[in-house]
Amino acid sequence: MQTLVPVITIDGPSGTGKGTIAQRLARHLRWHFLDSGVLYRVVAIGAAMHGIAESDTGALSDFARQMRVVFSSEFESSITLEGMEIAALVRTEEAGAKASIIATQAPLRSALLQRQHDFRQAPGLIADGRDMGTVVFPDASIKFFLTASAEIRAERRHKQLINKGVNVSLRTLLNDIQVRDERDSLRLAAPLRQALDAILIDTSGMSVDEVFSQVITQVGRLNS
Numbered sequence: 374m375q376t377l378v379p380v381i382t383i384d385g386p387s388g389t390g391k392g393t394i395a396q397r398l399a400r401h402l403r404w405h406f407l408d409s410g411v412l413y414r415v416v417a418i419g420a421a422m423h424g425i426a427e428s429d430t431g432a433l434s435d436f437a438r439q440m441r442v443v444f445s446s447e448f449e450s451s452i453t454l455e456g457m458e459i460a461a462l463v464r465t466e467e468a469g470a471k472a473s474i475i476a477t478q479a480p481l482r483s484a485l486l487q488r489q490h491d492f493r494q495a496p497g498l499i500a501d502g503r504d505m506g507t508v509v510f511p512d513a514s515i516k517f518f519l520t521a522s523a524e525i526r527a528e529r530r531h532k533q534l535i536n537k538g539v540n541v542s543l544r545t546l547l548n549d550i551q552v553r554d555e556r557d558s559l560r561l562a563a564p565l566r567q568a569l570d571a572i573l574i575d576t577s578g579m580s581v582d583e584v585f586s587q588v589i590t591q592v593g594r595l596n597s
């Protein structure tokens with residue numbers, strides 16, 4: 374039965390390391406992985422490809438329900454939308470910003486709900502996003518909420534982009550992060566917030582290994 378498949382949710386703003394931790398946990402447990410932000414990013418890209426306005430909620434929701442999106446592996450090395458490879462586009466700052474704008478629309482969020490639930494397959498699912506523990510999988514076995522200061526998140530993103538050869542100022546990134554946080558947290562539909570029963574981890578002064586070890590300790594408690 375679908376409801377018996379366990380889910381662990383990892384929510385929080387971007388740049389907290391939640392994507393890295395969620396993927397690592399999925400590999401460690403050999404569970405499935407859902408990066409829900411990618412779905413919003415794919416809709417944003419698809420809308421641009423089809424000339425759908427960001428404000429056209431009806432058309433966006435129809436597109437979200439019908440789009441043919443294929444993840445070649447659960448870890449997103451390849452993502453095709455209607456047969457076109459879009460993995461590189463999905464990861465751009467622009468796609469993230471557009472995703473955040475369209476994600477404020479409740480009908481679009483409802484249209485993506487079933488797709489997210491479909492990822493709940495045995496033996497279990499690690500779900501990464503903003504509203505995984507609050508809205509999409511409120512019955513998750515264990516919920517994490519990762520935070521870090523906006524300055525630290527901007528510095529992390531800056532390092533990643535510089536390593537990729539993308540030149541962007543730290544100030545611009547910090548500003549983008551603050552705008553996105555505000556929009557994601559203040560929207561009426563499924564805003565970014567910590568579930569009452571989520572475990573809070575502030576990753577500001579922590580390495581990925583340290584965060585992972587805290588997460589694993591909590592997950593271990595679940596099974597004991």
Ligand code: DC
Pocket residue numbers: 387409410411413414469472473476477501502503504505553557
């Ligand atoms: O995690 P991300 O950067 O890929 O997410 C991009 C945007 O998508 C994010 O700013 C808000 C939206 N999003 C959302 O509203 N709900 C989710 N569960 C995941 C992402």
